[in-house]
Amino acid sequence: MHLKCAVILCTLYFMTATQVKSMGLNEDQVKNIVNTFKRHNNRIDLITSALCREYNLDFEHKRDRNGAEKVQDLLVFLASNDKINDNPKLQSLSTYEVKLYLGLLNKYDHSGLLNYNEVKNVIGALNLEQEVEKKLVEEIDNIFIILIQDSIAVSVLHILSETTNAPKFLEVFLKVKPKGKGLNKKRILELINLYKSHKIAGDYIDPVEIAKFFKNLSIVKQEHEGLLVFDSIRTAPFQLKELLLVSAEYNKEANQENGPVYSTDSVRDVLWNFSKYDVNQNGLIDKEELKGIEERHYQDEDVDSIFEDFDIDRDQHLNIAEYCRMEFTQHERMNAEKTEHERMDSKKEEHEVTTLRKRIVKKER
Template identity: 55%
Template sequence: MGLNKEQVKEIVDLFKKYKNCADKIAPQLCPRRNNENSDFDYDEDRPNNRKVKDLLVYMAGKDKPLDDWKLQSISSIEVQIYVGLFNKFDPWFDYSGLLNYDEVKNVVKALTLEEDVKKQLVDEIRKIFKVLMKDSAEDSLIFTTSETMSAPYFLMAFLKVKPKGRGLNKHHVQELIHFHKNNKINGDQIDPVAISKFIKKLSLVQEEHEDVLVFDSRRKTPFQLQELLLVLAEYNKGASEENGPVYSTDSVRDLLLHFSNYDVDKNGLLSKEELKKIQEPRYQIEDVDTTFKELDTEDDEHLYITEFFMAVFVERDRKNAIKD
């Protein structure tokens, strides 16, 4: 589900408390299980603030207590992109995981945000540097100095200005269903190369920086599709009422929340029995059996989030046709 404002704030607060020491932060965010080591693994020889970036990527892809579909967040895909850009602009002779003000501005320039959003983001970054300068003056032991910033602070600034996006129409959902159907690997995963191509089409970064669009295939398909659906709602350029009804990004989040609530066994899918229990009028399907027959493309008696979203569109079209 990525990282929301509260989660990023918690991480930043831990950085301040432990002077950016990843070795002390990791156990707080990734508790030990059965007296074993934390399930977060990182290279012991990496510089401290590069470990911190590894930790951000890890946390963005994990289920966490404060996860909430209704809250504005940065997806795990975006976190990987921003960490990749931080690595790219980290000077080769330094490679500390920290960027100075001009280097952070280069990260902003590498993004394809609207110019007014970029300006707002730079303004937020400038405010954070002023705070870091004050903290540095008060406590000379703080690892993040007034001249540098670590990746979590960038995420905190970005969450304050991140646009909601245009939302989704029926065509976008059909596109994602087709994408899933043609890019399955290892039984329950999506080809990471295909994910990179999918994100590339959304133009999150400038063309010369598309080398950071590299993703792994650890996430199971049902949950990967949920995240891709939200990213598509936030970054597609073509959602328009001219091409049919559009669900706003807030509505997409609302639907994801309802889907998750009715997913009793938490496998990322809805069974026919789970679908029949939906009480929310906007998402009720009158003829569940017919819907499954029409939209269960995997023929497995389950609906992925994309199929469920399509069912909502189909039901809406059906009701509108009856009215007409």
């Protein structure tokens, strides 16, 4: 009995210690939400109960909210709260993106169910690259067009389905969402400054500055930029984690010609590792947590040196942007050392070949 309890406690500890904090809704979660809506035939109260049970969350809808508002409230709640299968390595929509796209959907429809033209209006409001927009329109067409084969005339009739819902739109968007160009040092430093210089009472990043940040990403067309003002739900360290990934996905300036660029997949790996090392799950890494990283076995002097170099705001913690800069800087150093070793080996090999040729020539004489 005692052994069984110990095993359960160890398992619970492991799950808690390695839990990854929510960064919105990933592709698996959105797919599950869509299936839950289908299973319960868009009955929002049943859907809410089912999803809250599955993710071990507690949520009640406010009174006097219509169906569309309840759907939006539920999706924002799920995006903003930690769930059992949160995973930054999966393609995802940040909390900010979920709010933005729901805001656009609500702008063109207030019932929660959108017809074909309303969805096309939403797509038209986004600043998408031509190829991405084309793929998104094709996916939307697949939702609304049902193909029926007439067995007598052997012809195919195109019949438009009447409506779709917000979760289905998010699922379709995730299918075509590009990974993005990634991050360069300039963008990482901008994020470090955003966190350092624009925190307000209660440890939140100033919503005005976040709105400016999103405007620079040009996700939506100018007439819809009013939707880029977001309420602060999570504290600054967790806001920064989402902004880091969003920046990698929507950065249009990253260019290898202007210096190293780290792919969005690399950024996701850094986020995953950061979450593992953040033992107390406060969105920051302190010196003790850094010393505990098994792959590094940092000594006290190493940790002090790292914090001296990378703890820009001098708060005795590394936030995700500072940690990202540390990881990428060390990666560059390793590449530089590797290149130097390869250059030296090549030079040595060239010298040996030259020496051998001289010996051959001398022998022939």
